[in-house]
Amino acid sequence: MIDNSEDLRQWRLPRGRHGLPRELVERSQRERLLAAVVRVTVAKGYESATVGDILGEAGVGRESFYELFDDKLDCTLAAHKILVDDLEEQVRAAYATPRPWPARVREALAATLDWFSADPDAARFTLVELSTVGPAFRPIFQAEYARFTRLLEDGIGDGDPNPALKGASGLAVGAMLAKIYEEIVLGRTTELPSLLPNLTYDLLVPFVGEEVAQEEQQRATHSSG
Amino acid sequence: MSVLQPTTAPDVAHHAQRQRIVDAMIESCAEKTYAATTITDIVARARISRTTFYKQFEDKRACFDAAIDYCLEELQRIAAAAHSPSDPAADAARKGATAVVEALAERPGLAQLLTGDAIAVDPMAIERYRKATLPALNALWSEDREVDTHTDPRLAFGQAQVLILNQIAAGEIEGLPELLPEIVYLAVSPYAGHEEALAQSRLVKNAKIGSATGSDR
Numbered sequence: 001m002i003d004n005s006e007d008l009r010q011w012r013l014p015r016g017r018h019g020l021p022r023e024l025v026e027r028s029q030r031e032r033l034l035a036a037v038v039r040v041t042v043a044k045g046y047e048s049a050t051v052g053d054i055l056g057e058a059g060v061g062r063e064s065f066y067e068l069f070d071d072k073l074d075c076t077l078a079a080h081k082i083l084v085d086d087l088e089e090q091v092r093a094a095y096a097t098p099r100p101w102p103a104r105v106r107e108a109l110a111a112t113l114d115w116f117s118a119d120p121d122a123a124r125f126t127l128v129e130l131s132t133v134g135p136a137f138r139p140i141f142q143a144e145y146a147r148f149t150r151l152l153e154d155g156i157g158d159g160d161p162n163p164a165l166k167g168a169s170g171l172a173v174g175a176m177l178a179k180i181y182e183e184i185v186l187g188r189t190t191e192l193p194s195l196l197p198n199l200t201y202d203l204l205v206p207f208v209g210e211e212v213a214q215e216e217q218q219r220a221t222h223s224s225g
Numbered sequence: 226m227s228v229l230q231p232t233t234a235p236d237v238a239h240h241a242q243r244q245r246i247v248d249a250m251i252e253s254c255a256e257k258t259y260a261a262t263t264i265t266d267i268v269a270r271a272r273i274s275r276t277t278f279y280k281q282f283e284d285k286r287a288c289f290d291a292a293i294d295y296c297l298e299e300l301q302r303i304a305a306a307a308h309s310p311s312d313p314a315a316d317a318a319r320k321g322a323t324a325v326v327e328a329l330a331e332r333p334g335l336a337q338l339l340t341g342d343a344i345a346v347d348p349m350a351i352e353r354y355r356k357a358t359l360p361a362l363n364a365l366w367s368e369d370r371e372v373d374t375h376t377d378p379r380l381a382f383g384q385a386q387v388l389i390l391n392q393i394a395a396g397e398i399e400g401l402p403e404l405l406p407e408i409v410y411l412a413v414s415p416y417a418g419h420e421e422a423l424a425q426s427r428l429v430k431n432a433k434i435g436s437a438t439g440s441d442r
Contacts (some may be wrong), residue, residue, distance in 0.1 A: 047260070131345045134260055138341070138394035145391045164423060167407040170391075171384050178383025185348040202376045206410065210375075210419050 030068050032058040034079040038125045041076060046132045051075075073133060077140070083126045084144055087115050092151060101160040102208060102216040106200045108152075109176070110220075113192040113199075116180050120189040127181050148173045161208050168206040175203055197221040243281050243291075245271040250292040255334035259289060259342040286346070293343055293350065296335045297357040303328045304361065314365040315417050319425045321361075322385075322412040323405055329389065330401040337398070340390040355382055366416045378415035385411045405429045 036058035040049045051072050055062055069075040094111035095104050116123040131137050152169045163169070179199060183192055197220040204213035249270035253262040264285055268278050282288040307324030308317035329336040343350040359378055385408050392401050406426040414422035 128348055131341075131348075132260075134258060137345070138396075142391060142394040145387070145394075164419070165407065165410055165426065167388075167404075170388060171407055171411070174384040174387035174391075175380055177387050179380055181348075182351065182379075182383060185351075198377065199380075202380055205376055205414070205419050 026064075026068065029058070029060045029064050033060055033065060033068065033075060034082060036060075037072075037075045037079050038083075038121055041129050042121045042124050046076065046129050073136060076133060077136065080126060080130060080140070083122055087112070087126070088147065088151065090115050091148070095151070095155050101156065102204055102212060103219070104155065105152075105172075105204060105207075106196070106216055106220050106223075108155075109200055109203060110193070110196055110223075112176055112180070113196055116184070117190050117192040120184070123180070123189050124184050127177070128184055145170075145173060145177070148176075161212075163207045164209060165206040171206055172203045175199065239281075242271075242273065242277065244295075246273065246278060246281055246288060247292045247295050250288050251296070251334045251338055254289075254292070254342045255337045259338075259346055289342075289346060292338060293353070296339055297354065299335065300325050300328065301357060301361060315413050315421050315425050317365050318362060318412040318416070319409045319428060322409050323429065326389075326401050326405055326408055330399055333393075333398040336389065336393055336401070340386060340393055344390075351383065351386065354386070355379060358382060362412065362416070375418050376415045381411040381415045 033054060036054045037049075040053045040057050043049075044053065049072065051062070051065060054072070054075065055065055065075070069078065090111045091108050095108035097104055097107055099107070116127075130140065149169045149172075152172055156163075165171070176199070179195065180192065183189060183195070197217045200220040201213045201217035204216055207213075246267060249267045250262070252270060253266045257266075262285070264275065264278060267285075267288065268275050271278075278288075282291065303324050304321035308320040312320065329339075339354070359382060362378065388404050388407060389401065392398065392404060406429050409429050410422045410426040413425045417425075
């Protein structure tokens with residue numbers, strides 16, 4: 001996780017040393033290309049988007065592009081990775097707050113909904129467009145699903161409830177994916193945070209049963225209202 | 226009726242041909258994804274001419290949509306056949322969900338088409354699945370259930386889909402029945418609540434242990 005956040009900071013705040021202008025230029029070019037591939041893919045769809053479109057959007061030359069990336073897919077997956085790393089960092093931080101476990105789940109859920117609603121283009125790129133990149137989609141989907149399921153499971157301490165249903169963590173991550181995907185496709189990305197109370201309930205029930213889940217749902221209603 | 230008419234009625238032949246094309250589409254998508262599938266692939270597999278293809282379907286996408294409809298109808302038929310009207314609703318939901326998951330495990334092409342390609346081709350495909358599935362599930366339960374106290378059936382459906390997609394992404398379609406405790410839980414919990422869903426989920430586990438020891442009914 002520390003490695004990921006380090007990458008991200010470098011990407012966002014290029015701090016090339018003096019006397020290395022080439023490195024600096026490449027970093028800012030890379031940054032612009034990554035932002036451009038998100039915008040272009042969301043606007044045109046992965047299949048229709050061309051490297052030329054990305055170059056035009058980023059204001060970067062073709063040669064520079066191919067110095068940084070193998071092809072359109074490589075650039076797309078690089079942008080995807082940075083976004084998912086950032087999402088994981090936000091969720092992990094929210095989940096790590098020193099509170100009872102159901103409240104921590106609610107915080108992690110709120111952070112996830114906030115992340116997706118804050119940037120609808122990034123949201124669509126990360127979750128919806130990825131499925132159109134072809135065979136590369138499946139291993140990435142699988143790895144990221146496992147990554148977030150593990151994140152949830154690793155945060156269940158000794159004193160926390162044993163999930164009533166064995167696969168509850170996988171179901172919880174599945175619920176987030178399915179719901180957020182649906183809202184993005186229906187054009188309701190910016191309204192995602194309003195789903196917090198109901199999603200908190202639906203996510204918690206398989207772990208703690210209906211009563212405890214309902215209490216947490218009520219807290220979510222108050223905290224968002 | 227004239228004796229000169231062919232013994233096979235034209236619409237029967239027409240229908241068989243259409244089904245061959247749909248089958249070819251399903252097979253090709255399973256093998257190389259929808260994006261990589263060409264009309265040439267389909268006509269070669271179905272052993273028909275290009276002209277015949279275009280008599281049946283306007284384009285590749287129209288053929289794909291027909292394949293999705295066919296898969297959904299198959300699964301609905303399988304789910305309906307898995308339980309009898311005398312089954313209590315929770316048992317019927319468990320049996321239907323079990324039958325569907327087992328059918329997907331046995332027919333990987335169907336599973337891949339529905340979870341992988343359909344979503345890549347049309348993100349709204351999920352809405353079509355819901356429309357094909359949820360009314361049948363809803364109908365199992367009496368109308369006086371307290372909807373507000375339980376989880377959202379639309380969400381449960383999406384969760385089941387993600388679980389199945391993940392299993393397929395891992396290349397382990399034949400292992401789909403391992404997900405049955407969770408999927409049965411999802412099929413029951415929106416309607417009958419957490420406790421009943423857990424009970425139904427345990428019945429699946431017991432059935433598995435039972436069949437392994439040969440004591441299953």
